[in-house]
Structures are given as C-alpha cells and as structure tokens.
Amino acid sequence: MPKVKFDILESTCVPLPFENVDTDQIIPARFLSATSRQGFGDNLFRDWRYTKSSEKNSAFVLNNPKYSGKVLVAGKNFGSGSSREHAVWAIFDYGFRAVVSSFFADIFMNNALNNGLLPVVISDDLLKKLQDLIQKSPDTKVRIDLEKQTFTILSTGDSVKFWINPYKKDCLLKRLDDIDFLLSIKSSIINYENNKNLAR
Amino acid sequence: MKPKTLFDKIWDEHVVKSIEDGPDVLYIDMHYIHEVTSPQAFNGLKERGIPVLRPGKTNATADHNIPTMNQHLPIRDELSRNQVEKLSENCRKYSIELFGLNHPKNGIVHVIGPELGYTLPGMTLVCGDSHTSTHGAFGTIAFGIGTSEVEMVLATQCIIQPKPKKMRITLNGKLHKGVTSKDIIMYIISEISAGGATGYFIEYCGSVIESLSMEARMTICNMSIEMGARGGLIAPDETTFEYLRKLPSIPGIDNIKSSVNVWIKLKSDPDAIFDKELKFDAGLIKPMITYGTNPGMGMAIDGSIPLSGQNESEGSSSFLKSLDYMGFKPGMKLLGHPIDYVFLGSCTNGRIEDFRAFAQIIRGRKKASNVTALIVPGSKKVEEQIVAEGLIEIYQNAGFEVRQPGCSSCLAMNEDKIPQGKYAVSTSNRNFEGRQGPGARTLLASPLTAAAAAITGRITDPREFITEEKKVKK
Numbered sequence: 068m069p070k071v072k073f074d075i076l077e078s079t080c081v082p083l084p085f086e087n088v089d090t091d092q093i094i095p096a097r098f099l100s101a102t103s104r105q106g107f108g109d110n111l112f113r114d115w116r117y118t119k120s121s122e123k124n125s126a127f128v129l130n131n132p133k134y135s136g137k138v139l140v141a142g143k144n145f146g147s148g149s150s151r152e153h154a155v156w157a158i159f160d161y162g163f164r165a166v167v168s169s170f171f172a173d174i175f176m177n178n179a180l181n182n183g184l185l186p187v188v189i190s191d192d193l194l195k196k197l198q199d200l201i202q203k204s205p206d207t208k209v210r211i212d213l214e215k216q217t218f219t220i221l222s223t224g225d226s227v228k229f230w231i232n233p234y235k236k237d238c239l240l241k242r243l244d245d246i247d248f249l250l251s252i253k254s255s256i257i258n259y260e261n262n263k264n265l266a267r
Numbered sequence: 268m269k270p271k272t273l274f275d276k277i278w279d280e281h282v283v284k285s286i287e288d289g290p291d292v293l294y295i296d297m298h299y300i301h302e303v304t305s306p307q308a309f310n311g312l313k314e315r316g317i318p319v320l321r322p323g324k325t326n327a328t329a330d331h332n333i334p335t336m337n338q339h340l341p342i343r344d345e346l347s348r349n350q351v352e353k354l355s356e357n358c359r360k361y362s363i364e365l366f367g368l369n370h371p372k373n374g375i376v377h378v379i380g381p382e383l384g385y386t387l388p389g390m391t392l393v394c395g396d397s398h399t400s401t402h403g404a405f406g407t408i409a410f411g412i413g414t415s416e417v418e419m420v421l422a423t424q425c426i427i428q429p430k431p432k433k434m435r436i437t438l439n440g441k442l443h444k445g446v447t448s449k450d451i452i453m454y455i456i457s458e459i460s461a462g463g464a465t466g467y468f469i470e471y472c473g474s475v476i477e478s479l480s481m482e483a484r485m486t487i488c489n490m491s492i493e494m495g496a497r498g499g500l501i502a503p504d505e506t507t508f509e510y511l512r513k514l515p516s517i518p519g520i521d522n523i524k525s526s527v528n529v530w531i532k533l534k535s536d537p538d539a540i541f542d543k544e545l546k547f548d549a550g551l552i553k554p555m556i557t558y559g560t561n562p563g564m565g566m567a568i569d570g571s572i573p574l575s576g577q578n579e580s581e582g583s584s585s586f587l588k589s590l591d592y593m594g595f596k597p598g599m600k601l602l603g604h605p606i607d608y609v610f611l612g613s614c615t616n617g618r619i620e621d622f623r624a625f626a627q628i629i630r631g632r633k634k635a636s637n638v639t640a641l642i643v644p645g646s647k648k649v650e651e652q653i654v655a656e657g658l659i660e661i662y663q664n665a666g667f668e669v670r671q672p673g674c675s676s677c678l679a680m681n682e683d684k685i686p687q688g689k690y691a692v693s694t695s696n697r698n699f700e701g702r703q704g705p706g707a708r709t710l711l712a713s714p715l716t717a718a719a720a721a722i723t724g725r726i727t728d729p730r731e732f733i734t735e736e737k738k739v740k741k
Contacts, residue, residue: 068415086585091699096678100346102306144462150397152413178413234289249423
C-alpha cells in the first residue's frame, strides 16, 4: 500500500451531485484486469465520461472545462457496492486528493484512507449549499486542513470540523502506513497466536 | 459481566491490540483471495521483501475473470489470462493453496469456502470482495476488504479495523409460497435503502431465519452489503452443525463433536444491547423485483414503481436518472414487461438449492424463444450435483444450457455480458448501471422469478407456476 502525505489542500471543486454512486460507476469491472495500481484514472467514470463509441460525452462534468480541481464533491452514499480498491486508485490517479460527501460507504472509506485520498464528511445541508455554489461559481474554492480537521468554503467563510479516526489522521500527516505499524507489533501478533494455539 | 452480542463476542476474542482512540488490530482466522483484487497486494509484499506470514490461512480461487465455456482452452483475453496466471504464480511462490481454473474444486470464492469446510462458526474471515458477508451464515464475522487490507492480512494475518455498530434484524411470521430468502433480503433492503445499514454489522434472527437452510441463510447474509452493512451473521444452530457434519472433511478438525460443543455457545446474550433494532413480518413479503439501479430500488413483483424516490432527501434527480437508465417511468407496473436475458448464478444464488428451485418451474416447459439464458453454477461441486440429481435433463429438455462455474454475468468481467439496453432478470446481487455490461438493464430477483421470466419471456409472478403440492423448500 502506498504511503501518501496529506496536510492542507486548497482547491476548486468538481461537482457530482448524484446519490448512491457505486464503485461500478467509478471504475467498471471490465477495466479491472490490470495487475498494477497505475493507470486507472483514464477509465474513471468511464461509462458516464465517454459515449458508446468512445467519444467524450460533453454533458459529463469531467469533460466540462468550467470545472476542475483536486476535490470531488459527491452525493450521499458515495462508493457503495464492490470492495474494489481500483475505484480509489482511479480517483487518485485522475488527480483528486479529497472527496466530499455527507455519507460514504464503509469499505470505500477505508480504501480511500489507505491510499491518501481524504474522505471528508459534511452535513447534508452544507453539501447541498456547496453543490449549488459550485454550479453557480465554478471557481469556488475550499480549504481542507487535516491537522485542524477543518473544511472551509473560502468564498462564504462557512467552516466546519470534520471527523477522522485519530490513528488514520496521524498516518496521513506523517506518511506512515498500516503494514509498517502491524510489522512493528509483530511480537504481539505471534503472542496472540501462541496463546490461542493458532500458528500453522 | 456485561451482556454481549454474538458479534462482540467474536470480535473481542480476535483483538490483538486496541489502538488508543482508534481502530482495533484484528486477527484474521481465514483469508480468501481471488485473481482480481490480489495481484497488487502481492506486488506490495515483493516491494517490501517480506513473506506471507501464515500461508495456511489463505486459500485462493480464480472466479471473477474466467470464461464459463470451454474452460479447458487458454483464456482468450490477454489481460484476463495474465491476471489468472499471476494468481497461480503468486500462490506457487508463497505456498498458498489454489483452487484455480480447472481445479476439480474450483468455483466462486463464497460458494467453495463453505463447501470445502474452510468457513466455520466463530471465525473472523475476510476476502477482497464485498460479498464476503456471505460467510456470516455460519456465525462468522466475515466482511469484504480492499487490496491494501489484503496485503495487510498476507503480511501479518491482521487488519486494522474500526469496530462497527451493531444492528439486529428480527424476522418473524409466516413466509408465503413462492417467497424465497432472496425475496426476504431484497424486501429488507427496499425497506431500509441501499445505504441504510452503513456503519453497522447485522445479526439476523427470528423464527423465519431459524427455519432457513444454510444455502438460504448465505443468500441473506450475502446481500447485507447491499444495504451498506459491513456484514451480517446468523447464530449457528443445529442446521449449521448438520451442514458441517455432512461435509466430507473439515480442514483442521478431526472431532466435530467437540467443536460443536464450543460453537453451540455462540449466541448473543439475551439482554445484549444493539445500537439499532429492526423487526419485519415475513407474512408481508411477496416475490420481489428491482426497478432501478441500486438494490434498494426494489418492490413486490405485482407492485408499481413509486412516484418519487422515498429514500432520498431531494428525491428527484438521482431517482429519475435511474428510471431513465432502466427505460421505466414512475408509477409503472412491471408485470408483463418483456425481457431479453435471464441469469441464474452468482455468489448470491449459484448454489444447488437455487438450481433446484429454478428447475422446479422450468420442468416440463420450454424457454421462451426471445430469452437468452445464462445458467452458471457457483462451483464445480454444484455443477456435479446438477448432473447427479438429474436436474441437467430438466434444463436441457426445457432448452437451457448449463455453463461452467464462475462469477460470470454478475459483474461481466468475462464475455458473459448483457448487451446495451437489454433487460436481464438476474439472480445476482447488483443492478448498478452497466454492472452486467455497458448499458445493460438488470432486474434482480429470486431463482423462481427468474425461471418464470425465462419461460414466459416477460416479468412474471412465479406464484402462477407454483401449486400448493409443489411447496418451495426455501
């Protein structure tokens, strides 16, 4: 698993105001045959981004030159469905570094945190306000401060605290990963196995 | 002592270490891997130069990305072939047992795990696949993980997990004829929405759950993820033990009697507190079908599509976008709507009971000429049972061809794709846009409903085909 640092991000946003966007939409299964982590960004939201004849669908937000940025502002229950980490790799590879929603699917949330893509949970009301703002003014910027756990809409001054597991926060700020941590407590794991007679 | 839920008992037993204010380090008893979500995890081990800590606690299969015809021939698609070969190579290198393509025990990971006796009560079990929740049917904490977590398990036999909240779903009442475990779980999901159990681990109980076979319980637990739950489990009971006793062998267990004496204690304490409790009356459940593009968008087969999205704050845009994709309109009835494909299979409904249920309806009838059927056993063992029980003749006489095992059209990574705009009644678990192929329109249903549709070529209430004498077992 990659070691990625995240501290402060200030960026414009890309709006995707649909609910229940599942990982099959983020990266369709037919693109999962690769055996490395790279290159999935090309097929991010493939079937929304391209037409049947593989031409760019100009109606889709990623093809709209008005919108750009490192923050994807999604709808409720983002990342539901399949556990494929490829969904997170695709979003990250495309260039996003944070996803904002009022509600993420559990496995997606874990996968995102394990890859340095920050999932930021804000209220339904603020999410709606942000979506409307971006639609009206695509240059709307947000600031995400992981150390302070604050999410701010710069033009309006709306600022809220968001929650993140303290352990994961530490990992992202210090560019650590779970396997380093688990290997550092290997003796506890072996003790656990010995006590339960599990080693084989 | 504070009363505990079954989930708490198993979880707490597996905590190697609790990180302050953070997640737990959880020991994993059983780890399944497959070709699609494991290669990058093995790459990670190689980069670090570390071994697999406990190769004996990981089992592998090839299922997602394999053809379901002519499996003896090399896989035609180069990337798919490479991915399947990569799995074999990694298993050889790290001494992991592989039930790969053409192995006599090959099949879908969530079908063969229980068949081979690797899934047992009281375990923690993970796999890089969200339908790992299936194994909860045995009283197991089983859940899907991402590839980074697969790497963690390979390297240390542990993962770092926040403990989910607990939900209890109780199902009492009398199940009507023609209503299967698939309908039960689709009904529950339609009631609480596709995200309604996010953050929770479910325990299913009640007289109806207790009356179900292991296969039917697996179908219920399998789709826990479709309401957002990490997983769902059912306390092991005599049905569970009987299933396990009938297995040819259980790896690591010589004396099942003494194991049963331990497993029988795996229950929630009578006054254990759940974070959320839901109760449903099984008598209200009819055969179900989905009309939209997430599993929460389901209804009774004789019902009408709602006029707006009941589970959404805004309601409008996502709901209408979904109906538009399906080619449906709010308020529409679906009975009689023509269909093009039928898919019987997947980790949800690819077990022998599902093939028996489907056969019960097609017996002595003919497949509608406008329907293409993909009939895919969940494993080699199921394939063998179909032949041994004489079901194969029923399928052949009715015009159905039985394919070879695999995940197939459930996620359409292989050639088993539903074409653009076509309607498929599928016994699988997800009706997402493009799930069964770009532009494919999936209608999730039980094997009985799929069989009825295959015979008439239209969305059909399976109860029309079921007489009182031929009671459905599930």
